[in-house]
Amino acid sequence: MLLKIDNVSKSFGGLKAVDDVSFSIEKGEIVGLIGPNGAGKTTLMNLIGGMYQVSSGKIVLDGVEITNLRPNKICRLGIGRTFQIPRPFPDLTALANVCVGVLCGKPRPHMSYMEAMLDASHFLEFVGLFGKRNTLAKDLTLFEMRSLELARALATTPKLILLDEIMAGLNPGESRQAIDLVRRMIDEYHVTILWIEHIMKVIMEATQRVVVLQYGQKIASGTPKEVVNDPKIIEAYLGEKIA
């Protein structure tokens, strides 16, 4: 078991954004995390990534408890992530962005700056951005920014990658490219993925298991086919009448 979420809750004052959620992810799995807007998906991702402090519960990564550790420590233990709204380092070039991931992720005390740049080039080439390596991140298109974030996350040599709505805002052509990129990433780097996504087609095709959140609580878990046909899930997304 790579990741175990044990009765994790998060409250912001009186609002319980994540309420007693438990599930686990096996090594090599691709798990989808779905739910209507405001269900607590990104909050859960931020709790796993260490950007928020857990109010109660435990998170264990590969046998090591990571609850409430600083994000940099969690990254070094093996979790990389992308963001719902792309957050590259805007004034740095694409190459420098990925170089940050190379130098700061997995501890590499003997790696020189030049070697890190070379390593970063490989990741840029993988996501198809080598030609834009000297472009400032703020000058990239949305798809390119998302690809850059993926390259930067991969550069930290993670065991688990948290993908947060990487298809959002992409046109159909770009969405297909993004799915291919994720598939190649799985084949080449053998990473485990926790994937928040709203596009059901992607969830159905790409994930092996789906966890569903609503109002901060886990309401279902299973294969994509099971989950999509569950009346509780249909009610959560479309309302009682349709369900």
Place this chain on the structure above:
Amino acid sequence: MLAVSFLLLLPLLLSLVGRADYMSLITSANVYAAVAIPLAWQMTGIGRMNFGPQFFMGLGGFAAGLLSIHLGWGPWQTLGVVILFSASVGLLLSPLTTLAQGLYFSLITLILPLMLLELTMVFTTLLGGEVGLSGIKPLFEFGSIHVEQIVSCYFSLLMMLIFLYIVDKTMRSRIGLFAAAINDEENVAEACGLNIKFWKMLCFVITSTMVGIAGWFLAHNDGVFAGSTVLPLTFMIKILLVVIIGGRGELYGCIVGAYFVAVLEKVLVLLGAVNYILFPLVLLILLFTLKEGLYGLYRQHKYREYYPTMRVRKR
């Protein structure tokens, strides 16, 4: 290289044409640059605006002055103590870089030099009050004021160039990359594995020590050191303007900005009392018309590398 050669020849040329009185102008410009260069690194490396860089100048100057006056130490003896003292105080205050959120860091750094200024007025016997400390051992003693002026001028230039070299090398290394990442997106940098607390504290300690050394130089160069000269807001504004007019935190731009501010100050003084209005007016006009400072005029024709955005963070 051309610019460095020009800076190296300038004091000599001025003394040869009989304008040795401009030595103090060049020395002032070099001191401004010597404070602005580490400040530019600090603003990027901690992602916050420091509104009180002169606090460490005050610490360095007073430490050097007190040791020189009461223990009879020469400048080279006080230098070691000033470095240790500035680094220790920098280390003590460095948690502010992570604990003080948003605007609070800027506000706290704004207050620190004013607090030190008040202390100099309260402890007048020790710190000299309005008049400051006098009788500090000079940096160089050659028996000729003219020669001492030239040597001090070159020493200030050497100090500035050493700071420039150190900061430039640092900003071109992985440390500079980390500083840029922290300045751009601190939380994301942490999520990528960067230990932002460590790098912010390191940056603050090193840059504060450098500014303390500039204070040491001022004390021994002038033979007097008064808090009322370096600690008030007017001096802070000058330094910030050097940073911004030079090129918004651009290192080489700090030198351009320093010389520009020093020359402008000198030229406008000749106009009499009206310079109190003209000086800030000219600087304001430059701030609005030259978005990237004076150095930006050069950069427009050069491939754009990392160019930091100065951020006033709400969180």
